[in-house]
Amino acid sequence: DIQMTQSPSTLSASVGDRVTITCRASQSISTWLAWYQQKPGKAPKILIYKASILESGVPSRFSGSGSGTEFTLTISSLQPDDFATYSCQQYEAYPWTFGPGTKVEIK
Amino acid sequence: QVQLVQSGAEVKKPGASVKVSCKVSGYSRSEVYMHWVRQAPGKGLEWMGGFDPEDAETIYAQKFRGRVTMTEDPSTDTAYMELSALRSQDTAVYYCAMAPDFTFDYWGQGTVVTVSS
Numbered sequence: 145d146i147q148m149t150q151s152p153s154t155l156s157a158s159v160g161d162r163v164t165i166t167c168r169a170s171q172s173i174s175t176w177l178a179w180y181q182q183k184p185g186k187a188p189k190i191l192i193y194k195a196s197i198l199e200s201g202v203p204s205r206f207s208g209s210g211s212g213t214e215f216t217l218t219i220s221s222l223q224p225d226d227f228a229t230y231s232c233q234q235y236e237a238y239p240w241t242f243g244p245g246t247k248v249e250i251k
Numbered sequence: 252q253v254q255l256v257q258s259g260a261e262v263k264k265p266g267a268s269v270k271v272s273c274k275v276s277g278y279s280r281s282e283v284y285m286h287w288v289r290q291a292p293g294k295g296l297e298w299m300g301g302f303d304p305e306d307a308e309t310i311y312a313q314k315f316r317g318r319v320t321m322t323e324d325p326s327t328d329t330a331y332m333e334l335s336a337l338r339s340q341d342t343a344v345y346y347c348a349m350a351p352d353f354t355f356d357y358w359g360q361g362t363v364v365t366v367s368s
Contacts, residue, residue: 176353178354180355187358187359187360187361188346188358189358190356193354199356233296233298233354233355235350235353238303238310239298239312240286242295242296242298244295245295245296
């Protein structure tokens, strides 16, 4: 199975900050990576697919990059609605696997 | 718009089975490419299985093989996930999620399954 790791596990930031989350795969997954945002008690919401393509309706302050085994999710200017948990997911091979999540909390 | 509505919370005893339903509405394509993902309390997301359009069959994660069955009823646009031989570690929120392009584009609201004696 392809293992996904994320860093940091928790991130404290202020509104307006630039935030970067890293996701690493245990083997190359090309660009078959998605990012999801999840708020407490809610289902995840897809933000980015194929490592860097923004899902329709997602604000442009979100961006993704990377290929192979290392990927990043960047929020260019953190907004109050962005405090949530972010998870990466690979879909290069079954079983599809998720990272453990990065919680972005208010500083 | 696309909506996935899941059945309500369940409390089960160890060794029992649970069947969660997920009704789809507002989706125009014939295939829904349904998957199931669970999340234990305070933990990350875990893919359980789903429909693989390339092989036209349902793929199950090794961890659940033999205990899980995922089905669909096209006549009612409803998908089902049945998990048997429940243990306390199966306590989680279970989500249905559609993956028409290999990513989870649409999600149900989640069904809490509690396994307790």
